Amino acid sequence: MKPKLMGWLLAVILPVLMGQTLPASSPPTVRLAGTPTPGAWFPAQLIASETSTTQGRPLRIYDQHIAQMFAVTGGLCRQFPKVQGWRWDYRAGGGTLPMGEFRIPCDMADTMLESFGKGRTQTIPVQIGKQSQNLRVTPLNLTGEQIPRWLEVTANFRPWVNSAGQVRQIMSALKPTKIPVFLPSEPLQAGGIQLFFTNEAAKPNSYEIGLYVFPGCTAGACTFGSLRGERGGKLSNPSKEFPKDTYEKVTLAGGVRGQFVNSCGAYCTAMVEWVNNGVLYQITGKNADRDGLVRYANTAIQAGAR
Secondary structure (H helix, E strand, O other): OOOHHHHHHHHHHHOOOOOOOOOOOOOEEEEEOOOOOOOEEEEEEEOOOOOOEEEEEEEEHHHHHHHOOOOOOOHHHHOOOOEEEEEEEEEEEEHOOEEEEEEEEEHHHHHHHHHHHOOOOOEEEEEEEEEEEEEEEEOOOOHHHHHHHHHHHHOOOOOOOOHHHHHHHHHHOOOOOOOOEEOOOOOOOOOOOOEEEEEEEEEEEEEEEEOOOOOOOHHHEEEEEEEEEEHHHHHHHOOOOOOOOEEEEEEEEHOOOEEEEEEEEOOOOEEEEEEEEEEEEEEEEEOOHHHHHHHHHHHHHHHEEE
């Protein structure tokens, strides 16, 4: 995960984290419910006193809070290195206005702060359970010509959307397609990270949905795979040009006959495909395993055509 995220950060965020530290709004309160559990996503709260987070120029209070969220995540990940990531409950108005849940994996926060953090290390209070502790954080530096790039980052760093919400959004975007759509009802995961749906293409006889490991990021480094449907499509056939590719017959939910294909180059792209009423359906995943993709396909089939 780290190399992929590093690539995205180098391409997208490196130009942002430069210059002098921008004066921030009143420091928000950071709260943890208790001592973090190793290997898990742990909940945290970022509570701001401001009622309106759209004020401020050139960076809004909201943009500053997102920067603080990344900085604090880096500090928490260093203090609790076995935690996978942090689920931020971001609230304004002293906690009365929910702004959404934002998830930041430790590997992304650590890479960002270790590679690009230019601010002076600070100590901030963190409420852990009933006790207050001091946490060392490195703030992000945002100024001058880098500000528009940071605004682009915060525009794409969206709140977490549950699976039902993602399905509604995707189905709305897929209205041009006339073929049945198969989508899982439950969140898909890769390496413990939830995958996010993004509409790639919708035509009367085909559609493609991207699967990404980070909300708002559709760069190659954030790409996991895709869900596709094509009327009249055929199952893949072995090719003499790629003799090492793997082809295996699989039985999917409801007795549906399918095929697993794994093709490797610089990295491996795995795929499970099946045909239903003349429509070819495919689920692909970068460096994915057969059992995982079969499970994804089964959840989509069991959810039924949409």
